[in-house]
Amino acid sequence: MIAPAQTISFTSLFSFNGDDGIGPEYLALVQGTDGNFYGIANTGGANCYPGEGCGTVFKISPSGVQTTLHNFCSQGQYCLDGEYPAGGLVQGRDGNFYGTTERGGANGWGVIYSVSPSGNFNVVYNFCSQASCADGAWGYGGMALGTDGNFYGVTFQGGAPGSCPDNLGCGTVFKLTPSGALTTLHSFRGAPADDGANPRATMVQGRDGNFYGTTWHGGGGVSSRCNPTGCGTVFKITPSGTTSTVYTFCSQANCTDGDYPYAGLVQASDGNFYGTTTYGGSSGCATFGCGTAFKLTPAGSLSTLYTFCSRSGCSDGQWPYGTLVQSSANGNFYGTTVNGGGHGDRCPGGCGTVYKMTAAGALSTLHIFGGPDGGWPRGGLVQSNTGAFYGTTYEGGTYGDYGTVFLVGDHGICATCHP
Numbered sequence: 001m002i003a004p005a006q007t008i009s010f011t012s013l014f015s016f017n018g019d020d021g022i023g024p025e026y027l028a029l030v031q032g033t034d035g036n037f038y039g040i041a042n043t044g045g046a047n048c049y050p051g052e053g054c055g056t057v058f059k060i061s062p063s064g065v066q067t068t069l070h071n072f073c074s075q076g077q078y079c080l081d082g083e084y085p086a087g088g089l090v091q092g093r094d095g096n097f098y099g100t101t102e103r104g105g106a107n108g109w110g111v112i113y114s115v116s117p118s119g120n121f122n123v124v125y126n127f128c129s130q131a132s133c134a135d136g137a138w139g140y141g142g143m144a145l146g147t148d149g150n151f152y153g154v155t156f157q158g159g160a161p162g163s164c165p166d167n168l169g170c171g172t173v174f175k176l177t178p179s180g181a182l183t184t185l186h187s188f189r190g191a192p193a194d195d196g197a198n199p200r201a202t203m204v205q206g207r208d209g210n211f212y213g214t215t216w217h218g219g220g221g222v223s224s225r226c227n228p229t230g231c232g233t234v235f236k237i238t239p240s241g242t243t244s245t246v247y248t249f250c251s252q253a254n255c256t257d258g259d260y261p262y263a264g265l266v267q268a269s270d271g272n273f274y275g276t277t278t279y280g281g282s283s284g285c286a287t288f289g290c291g292t293a294f295k296l297t298p299a300g301s302l303s304t305l306y307t308f309c310s311r312s313g314c315s316d317g318q319w320p321y322g323t324l325v326q327s328s329a330n331g332n333f334y335g336t337t338v339n340g341g342g343h344g345d346r347c348p349g350g351c352g353t354v355y356k357m358t359a360a361g362a363l364s365t366l367h368i369f370g371g372p373d374g375g376w377p378r379g380g381l382v383q384s385n386t387g388a389f390y391g392t393t394y395e396g397g398t399y400g401d402y403g404t405v406f407l408v409g410d411h412g413i414c415a416t417c418h419p
Helices: none
Strands: 008-015 037-041 056-060 066-071 083-091 097-103 111-115 121-126 143-145 151-155 172-176 182-187 211-215 233-237 243-248 273-277 292-296 302-307 333-337 353-357 363-368 381-383 389-393 404-410
Touching (some): 008 363, 037 083, 056 083, 083 143, 097 143, 333 381
Antiparallel strands (some): 008 404, 037 056, 056 066, 083 097, 097 111, 151 172, 172 182, 211 233, 233 243, 333 353, 381 389, 389 404
16 A cells, blocks of 8 residues: 555656766765765776776755766776775764765775765775785675774675685675774584575674674575575674674575575664565565565574565565664654565556565565656665655666656654755
């Protein structure tokens, strides 16, 4: 059921044109202390390959005024400043924003960088600076700012040798000091250790001081479709590096508990963790499932709250990629699906949705994308200091399929839902 129109407002704030970025994705925008929003576009911008670009960092005001802060691959043909930013941004205590890239840098396997609100850019660390990339490679996941002032993040590959197919390692968890000293806290090994593999989402620091995250692969699972990589896990790691597996996805027959968690977790006001899986569940999407939303206790007990594509034509959406956000005003969770909602020429299978879900799993569709207003939202939402939700779409928009920035207002939370 779509929420009544008078209670929900949607505004398309900005459409990318390619020169300023293409395909903002992966992780949500972050609102800075100055009130503006900061994010990344995975490709596009002024440099790299004609018509593609190597990505940008951008700033956008709450009303939709966009400024490009950095064009990646600005430092030579080898892109010493990195290319293809993938991890979202986090604002450090110094006021600068920190992020990661998939590729580029001195060793070709990505960098950690900082950028100021005015666009002053610096490379903080080059991945794969150690033999065999023991310090990690491909910074997909972004970083979290710990209560100790250090940054904690993950790499998709690298680390100690594991069972992953390309022999580059199954990914790492690392700690980075503000001065740029990196310590590898854990190397995932994949099967047969089944501690997980290939983390690609930002971790969250729990109230107990530990960090909780997800891995895209690893963990085993009971379905043959998980072999040999595994269907993903939830893990816990202490700030000193002691790691344990909290939950292994596809532990239930036919993966009704979900598999392949693309997004990270949010610890809710009730102390439990809430998240999504991109695939799995009990209905739709051929044999792979359309994804789930779940609740997980700190002790590892998982409850599936919602299975996507549970309504005719997948009008409720399918394939949730973004991390949930809990509203401090009503306790509900807000998120996006990358597909479903409706059908159109620009988005076979649907252009995606914005939804609201209660802690008990009752889901309402708030907006269905159609293409010109955006399509394929991958990055999740951020709630602004006004109560409105801001997000990005990977495709769609005024200029074709370069992506958008949008605002959704739930007027049960905010009176005007605008700054």
